[in-house]
Amino acid sequence: MIGFVIVSHSRPLAEAALDLAMQMVHDEPPPVRIASGAQGGFGTDAAAIAEAIDELAGADGVLVMTDLGSAVLSAELALDLRESTQPVRISDGPFVEGMTAGIVRALSGGTLDEVATEARGALAAKRRDDADEAEGAAPAPVPADSPASPTGSVAAEEPLVNEVGLHSRPAATLVRTVRTFTADIRISNATSGAGPVKANSMVGLLSLGAGKGDVLRIEAEGPDAEQAVAALRELVRDGFGEND
Numbered sequence: 001m002i003g004f005v006i007v008s009h010s011r012p013l014a015e016a017a018l019d020l021a022m023q024m025v026h027d028e029p030p031p032v033r034i035a036s037g038a039q040g041g042f043g044t045d046a047a048a049i050a051e052a053i054d055e056l057a058g059a060d061g062v063l064v065m066t067d068l069g070s071a072v073l074s075a076e077l078a079l080d081l082r083e084s085t086q087p088v089r090i091s092d093g094p095f096v097e098g099m100t101a102g103i104v105r106a107l108s109g110g111t112l113d114e115v116a117t118e119a120r121g122a123l124a125a126k127r128r129d130d131a132d133e134a135e136g137a138a139p140a141p142v143p144a145d146s147p148a149s150p151t152g153s154v155a156a157e158e159p160l161v162n163e164v165g166l167h168s169r170p171a172a173t174l175v176r177t178v179r180t181f182t183a184d185i186r187i188s189n190a191t192s193g194a195g196p197v198k199a200n201s202m203v204g205l206l207s208l209g210a211g212k213g214d215v216l217r218i219e220a221e222g223p224d225a226e227q228a229v230a231a232l233r234e235l236v237r238d239g240f241g242e243n244d
Contacts, residue, residue, distance in 0.1 A: 002106040002115045003031040003059030005052045006099065007075050008067040009043055011036040021100040024172035024202075030106045031056050035078075044071045049078035057084035061112030063119060064090045065099045089116045097122035104172050104202045108179040121203050153221040154229045157190055162239035165211035170240035171202045177235055183222030185232070190215040199232075 008014035014036045022029060033052035037043060049064070056062050064075045075090045082088075089112055091098055098119035105118040160166060166174075178185050178199045187205060188195030191214040197204030199218075210216060216236060220228045 001030050001060060002102075002110065002112055003056035003062045004033070004099070004103065004106070005049060005056065005062055005064045005075075006032065006034045006036070007044055007049055007064055007071045008034070008036040008095075009071065010067075013067065017096045017099055020096065021103050024100060024104050024169060025107065026173075027107060027176065030103055031059055032103075044074035046074045046077035046081055049075055050081035050083075053078060053082045053088060054084045057086055059086055061087040061089070061115075063102055063106075063112065063115055064088060065093070065095060065102070065119065066090065067095045087112055089113075091116055091119045093119035093121070094123050100168070101202045104175050105200070108175050108200045110200070118201060118203055124203055124207050153219060154225040155217065155219040156229050156233055157215050157217045158233050158236040159215045160210055160212050160236060160239075162242040163212055164242075165214060166205055166208060166216070168202070168206065170242065171205040173240050174205060174232065174235060175200055175202050177231055178228070181220075181222070181224050181228040181231070183220040183225040183228045185218070185220045185225075185228055188217045188219075190217040 006014045006018055011034065014034045018032060018034065033055050035045070035049040035052040037045070053062055053064070066072050066075055072090060079088060091102070093102070101122040102115045102119035105115045110118065162170060185199035186196035187199045187208065188197070189208040189210045192209065194208045196217070196219060197207060199205070218229050218232050
C-alpha cells in the first residue's frame, strides 16, 4: 500500500488535517508519518522528513503532502538525504483535500501515480461551472470510459435519499465498497448529466455534485458486475448509513 508523509510547519495543523482525513477511513489506514516543526517549533526540517520517508521503506511508494511552498523545498532536500529506495512523489495538491482524497484512493489499492493524481485533482470538487479557470489549476478528474453498450455490462439507477447527498463521507464509503469487487464500475449523475467517473475515485464522485433526490446511474462491467451493482444500489438506498 502507498504510504504518506505529512510535512507541515505546524504539528497541530498536520495532526488536525490528518484526523479529518482519517474520518473517511474505517479499515486499517495506510501508513502515515508526520514530519513537522523545526526543533519542536515552527518550520520544516529536511532531516526529519528524510527520516519519516525511511520509516516507510516497506511501503509500495510514498506520497509527500506539504502545506506551504517552503515545505516543498525541505521535502526536495529530504529526497537527497534519505537512505531508502522506494519511489517517492511530492504532491502539489491541496494539503487537506489532497491528503483526504489520496488516503481514500490508497485504501482502494491505487498505485503511487494514481494516488498522486487523485491528490492533485482534489480541488476539482470545489470548482463551480461558472468559475473562471485559473491558469495552471489542477485538472478535473478524468471521466471513465463509457462504451454505449459494453458486452456483459450491468446498469441500474438509484435516487440519493440521504440529506446531504454524495458528500465526502458517503463518497469514501462508496469507494471502500467498490474496492471489494473486480468489476470496472462507473457512476454518473443521471439528473444533471455529470459523469460518468470512476467509482474508485473520491474526487470523481464529488465532482458529480449529486445532492439529495439526484439519481445516480451505476454501471459495471466484469465477472462480478451484477453483485457490484446490487451492493452499491443497497448502499444508496440505505443512505450510506446516514439516515439511522
